[in-house]
Amino acid sequence: MKRLFLLSAVALTLTACSEAPQTSTASQPATTAESAQLSESERLNAWFEEKYEQQLQFSPLMMTRLGRKDLYDQIDDMSEQGQDKRLQWMAATVDELKANFDYSKLDEDTKISYDIWMFQFEQAKKQAEFRRHNYVLTQMNGMQSMLPTLLINYHKVAETSDMEAYISRLEGVGRAVEQLTSRVAINADEGVKAPYFAYEGVIKQSKAIISG
Numbered sequence: 001m002k003r004l005f006l007l008s009a010v011a012l013t014l015t016a017c018s019e020a021p022q023t024s025t026a027s028q029p030a031t032t033a034e035s036a037q038l039s040e041s042e043r044l045n046a047w048f049e050e051k052y053e054q055q056l057q058f059s060p061l062m063m064t065r066l067g068r069k070d071l072y073d074q075i076d077d078m079s080e081q082g083q084d085k086r087l088q089w090m091a092a093t094v095d096e097l098k099a100n101f102d103y104s105k106l107d108e109d110t111k112i113s114y115d116i117w118m119f120q121f122e123q124a125k126k127q128a129e130f131r132r133h134n135y136v137l138t139q140m141n142g143m144q145s146m147l148p149t150l151l152i153n154y155h156k157v158a159e160t161s162d163m164e165a166y167i168s169r170l171e172g173v174g175r176a177v178e179q180l181t182s183r184v185a186i187n188a189d190e191g192v193k194a195p196y197f198a199y200e201g202v203i204k205q206s207k208a209i210i211s212g
């Protein structure tokens with residue numbers, strides 16, 4: 001019995017000695033993995049910040065709505081070519097995202113951000129295929145009313161340069177309207193036309209803007 005007790009004690013001691021390094025070894029990779037996970041998520045969140053800033057450069061009007069004065073004298077490119085440039089940029093960001101970040105190392109919140117970025121790109125691709133099926137200008141939702149409203153409500157004039165930027169934007173409105181009407185004509189050639197009453201509303205709103 002005594003011998004059995006000693007053997008059991010030795011066995012327990014050996015087991016304890018063998019388990020101790022295993023516990024230490026197992027805990028070390030877990031800590032390292034956790035640090036790597038946080039690092040990957042932090043890297044990706046910093047990347048999102050950078051790409052969001054790049055994305056904003058496509059829309060001076062959005063920056064104005066956010067209270068910023070970057071590109072304060074410019075109007076968005078509203079042509080099909082402008083849409084293509086934005087889609088090409090987004091496709092490049094998706095390639096960069098896949099190549100430089102390990103999805104499995106991200107925390108749950110950052111995985112959601114990753115998934116949303118991918119989803120938005122897929123949606124943009126699908127929408128691009130059918131963009132000529134949309135009504136570019138309608139009485140309910142058109143830049144002929146949204147553009148002046150945005151400039152009046154969001155373009156703040158606090159100094160001379162702000163007023164100069166506002167005047168430049170007014171000059172840029174003509175270019176934007178030409179781009180939009182060009183898209184209306186392209187869509188119409190492909191058989192996509194808004195109802196007649198929608199055109200009446202657009203014309204009425206446009207005349208009101210011109211006449212004040």
